[in-house]
Structure formats: C-alpha cells, structure tokens
Amino acid sequence: MSKGDEKGMEIRIEEGNLRGFCENILVKVGLSREDAFIVSDSLLFSNLRGIDSHGVVRFPYYVRRLKEGGTKVNPRIQKIREKGASVLLDGDNGMGQVIGMYATRLAMEKAEETGVCLAGVKGSSHYGVASYYTVKMAEADMIGLSMTNGPPVMAAWGGAEAVICNNPLSIAAPYQAGRPIVLDIAMSRVAGGKVRLAAKNKQKIPVGWIIDRHGRDTEDPNDLPDGGALLPFGEHKGYGLTVMLEILAGVLTGAGMLGQVPMWLKEIRTPLNVGHCFIAINIESFMDLEGFKKRLDWVIQEIKSCPPAEGSTGVFFPGEVELQVEEERRKRGIPLSEAVLEDLKGMSETYEEPLET
C-alpha cells in the first residue's frame, strides 16, 4: 500500500515508541537484539518515508511467521560462493531484513576493495522495502542497487494469469545536500494494497490496474483476490523489467522462482527461499567523492529548475517527496489506521509489551 492509502490516518505514534515496541517483541520471540533492531529499523524507515505498505502494518505477519517456523529466528547465514567482487549467500530462511543487511554490508565492504560488488542471496524471506538497503549504501557514500523476487501476483504482458512477482527495484546515490536521491519502484501499475483498499471502501478501480480470473479488464477490485492479477506498469516495459529482475534476484542466486515462492502472508509455516541481489558501487573508484556529489547536485538543481507542466504541482527528484514526509513524521509521529492500531494493541497484550500512544 502506498502513502495515503490507509483510511482514517489520524492516530499518530511517536517513531521511537513504535520502534521500541517492535524491537522488544522481536526479542521476546527469540531474535537477537541486533537483528531485532534491523527489522524494526526497516519497518520504521518505511513508515517515516510514507511507504506505509512496508511499515508496521506488516509486523504481525512477520511475528506470526517467526512463531510458526516459516521464518527462522536464528538463521545460520552462509557464504556459498565468493570470488573477487561477487558473493553468494544462503540466508537459511531467516528474516529477510537481517539477511538483506548482512548482504548489503558485505557488498559495501568488498566494494571498498574491488570498486563494485554484487551480493546474491537465496534462502531469504520478504525483505521489506527495497530502498532500506540502497539508502544505507548511499549514506555510506556508495551507489546502491537492491532487488528481490517474490510470489507470483502479476500477469505477464498479454497473459491472463498471475505468473510473476511485481519485483521491486531500488537505486540510490548520495548528493551534495547530504541526503540520498533514491528510486524505489515495483513493476506493477499499482500496489496490491491499493486495490485491496478500494475493495474495502467499495470503490471502483480504473481499467489497467488489474485483470480478473479470465484475463479480462475489470473495474472491480474484488476480482484481484478472486484469481485476478496485477498488471505491469508501462505495459511491456514494466513486464520486461520484472523478468530481468527475476533473473538477477531469483535465477542467478539459486532461490525459488515464480510460483516456487509461496505467498508469505498465507503459507506462514513454509520457508520462502526468496532471492535478492545487491550491488554496491564505490564512487571513489571512478572519481573523487566530492566531485561526484557536486555533479549530482547540479543534475538535481537543473531538473528542479524546470517550470512545472500545466496542472502539475512541481518537479521532484526521486525520493524527494519521501524526504518531506520523513521530516514531518519525525516531528508529528507516524499516523496509523484504526485497523493497524488494533492489530498492534492485540500484540501488546499477547506479548505483554506496552505501546505508548
């Protein structure tokens, strides 16, 4: 679900409170304090930036999977292959965020020496928001790429059934002003959460968002859970991109591919064997860092100095809106829908962990 999709976002909780709440419960179900920090940090990163689809709304599912054994509490992450600037990891089906950050740090460490590093991962789980890892790389003054595969929820272009994931891609880079420029996009026209929200609100959706179980255009959001499928963004282009991301994150890593990846929200006892691909690029192997940042700053200023088109609210660089939301939410807290708040209150009781609102 993208920003603004939650209905009735009026209850706000201070970021630190939510963070501590998640972290403590994760420790209670068995994660190390360090791993619990990473998972909570990824969730709050999403909520702070307005990407609420990947924020605490997912937290109950993560905990349920840990309790039911679909995700391992203490995975043994192993290097399977390592050669020069490439490394392949088996995450032992632990938390995707923990495995993802392990791979990201390794990629950065190696890129320090080799200029660039590709870290492939298999045996992982849902890794949260793709830009969590790229922003970490950009904050360490590298260019970062992050991609993952997932269960089949999207149709191929021209196809009548869900066959591939709307795989996300994130790329981030540091610039002069000190905050990263960051792209984070899924390969579907809209997120599944947006369709589910329309169904909840009894609203029609525009043609082009999904197809129904017969592969036909539809304006009824209820057709998605009833055997329908998301449609790729940009027609054949978004479809082609998701296939290539499946190759990099899934085929190359030895992970599950397409329908081999279980629906993680439903099959909570099944290890997922999701695959990721991280690329870290050490800018200083190409030019001096300050020079790079000045150049990127110039690009951003050039783009932003464009007059807005008719009806447009302005020109933004990738990730700029998220930065604005972050600033606001750091001050005013994270807005939560009643449904999400209820879920969290339930967990508060179950795990005897107070949630300060």
Place this chain on the structure above:
Amino acid sequence: MSKGDEKGMEIRIEEGNLRGFCENILVKVGLSREDAFIVSDSLLFSNLRGIDSHGVVRFPYYVRRLKEGGTKVNPRIQKIREKGASVLLDGDNGMGQVIGMYATRLAMEKAEETGVCLAGVKGSSHYGVASYYTVKMAEADMIGLSMTNGPPVMAAWGGAEAVICNNPLSIAAPYQAGRPIVLDIAMSRVAGGKVRLAAKNKQKIPVGWIIDRHGRDTEDPNDLPDGGALLPFGEHKGYGLTVMLEILAGVLTGAGMLGQVPMWLKEIRTPLNVGHCFIAINIESFMDLEGFKKRLDWVIQEIKSCPPAEGSTGVFFPGEVELQVEEERRKRGIPLSEAVLEDLKGMSETYEEPLET
C-alpha cells in the same frame, strides 16, 4: 523509430550487402577495418532485429559526423582509473560503438576474474542500440547490463520542458535454447521517431506521448520539434529510472550530463562526451552455467505457458519478437523505406561504393 514505423518498407536488401556497404564506406572515411566492422555490425544487428530506428537509417549521420570532426576517426581510448572490478575509460570522442565494444570486452575479461565488473565510459558518442553490447555478453555466457545517457529530449515527470534523455537500459542473459533473453527499453513512452513519423503522415498522436512547448498535453506531433518534449513511460517510474541511469552513465563517469550533451544529429562538429555504463556478471561465480540456463529456460517456459489475455496475441519473453524478426530478415533481407534507400544511394555515389539491391 521502432519496428514497423518506416513507411512503405518494400525494398529489401540482403543483410550481407548492407553490412559490406557500410563497412567499406567507414574504411574510406578513415576507420580501421576492425572498427568499421563493429559499427556496421551494430547497425545490422538493429535492422535484423527490427529495431530500424537504430539501423542504417543512422548511417549517413554517423559518416557526416566523422567527416566533420564531431566524432574522431581514430580515437585514443584510455583507461583513466582501474581498481579491482571497476574501470573507467575515456573514449576520446570516437565512435560510440567502437568505444562501447572496447568497454564491453574489458568488462567481460575482468569479470572472468572478479565475478562482476562495471566499466564506466566518458568521452563517447551515440553508441547505437543498447542491446548490441548485452547480447554480446549473453553470447559469451554472461549476464550483461548496458546503459547510456544522451541529449535532453524528455520532460521530467511534472515538468514543462525537455531536460533529460529518454536514456535506454538493456539487460540480457543466456538460456538453454541458446539464444539470449534481452530487454532493451528507452525511458520515454514512445520513441521520438514514432512522433516524427506521425507528423510526416499527418496523423494525430495519443495524449500522453508528448507535451508542447508550454508543457501542455497535445495530439499534434508537430509540437515535438517546436520546443516540445517526450514524456516518460510509466509516469513517475520511467522518469525516476531515467534519472538513475543518468547518474550511472553520466554523473559517475565524468561525461556530459543533461543539457551538456549536444544534439548529435544537429551539432555534427561538436564532440559529444556521452557516458555509458556496462556491467558484466560472470554466471559461473554464482552457479554452474548449465544449471543457470536450465533454470532460466524453466522460467521462460512457465511464463510462455500462461494462457493469453482477452485480445492478446500471446505471451512473449523479452526479446522473443526480435528473434522472430531476425530469422525472417536473415532469409528475406532488410526492408528499407524509400527515404532511407535514397540516402544510401547518395552515399553510394559520393563514396563510389556500390550498393547491391
């Protein structure tokens, strides 16, 4: 211009004849036989695969630039930086295809040792079709990525003016059946050539392809050369992607950026300082090659076995249609429009190089 855009494609020339014609003229204007081969090979690669926008239609412009000095006949390609799996080249403003293949070969050579290699390039020119390089990498059993920047022809999302190039991205990988799967997309909704063709044919174009000089939606294709701009595909997603490609191919390499890159068809005496980025991934650093190809073959079969959606002609993998066109054109020759044929005949006279039709 994409496939099928040329009007009246009825005259066909055998591929080998066109190839020899281009190669000989390039040698006559001063290129080495080897460099002339690469440029001609890239042009014919495009025409064979139906990507006529990047085929021999561009040949007269390339030759004119070589004659006028905007592109150097015998550039001195130099390594500026080299560290582990990263290398940065200065192409000395020679032919983009020659510099691009130099970088591609170097990337593959290094990836043989380091598992992955990123070759950045500055001081280059228009490098033809992006997939020429990735298919070469896939044919050598690697996964290849290729991207370039270029002159500003596209608006930022929400902007009223052309400020950035519709930068292309290609990714290719080898699979069991022996021919590569290959994505090759530009970041605009449609190619500029498609708009120019509509103007020539006095046809309207759909809203969403371009904006006019005031940043307004328009159905008049003549608004594009009159200060208009192409629009990104997939709205903010295609826009965001093109910015990140500009960073990888332009900012990181020290090349010209955005409006610093001259319009190559117009400013034929000006060196372009275009930037490229190539990434070669050595599959065997991650898993055994045959295993990879079998896995990718399975993915392709799974996707292709999807029933087609209503009104669709079927499900194709990225690059499949191009393979079909290639097979047909190898047999039946390359179809050329009268306008292109006239241009080539003019060159035939000027350079006293026979063109067998």
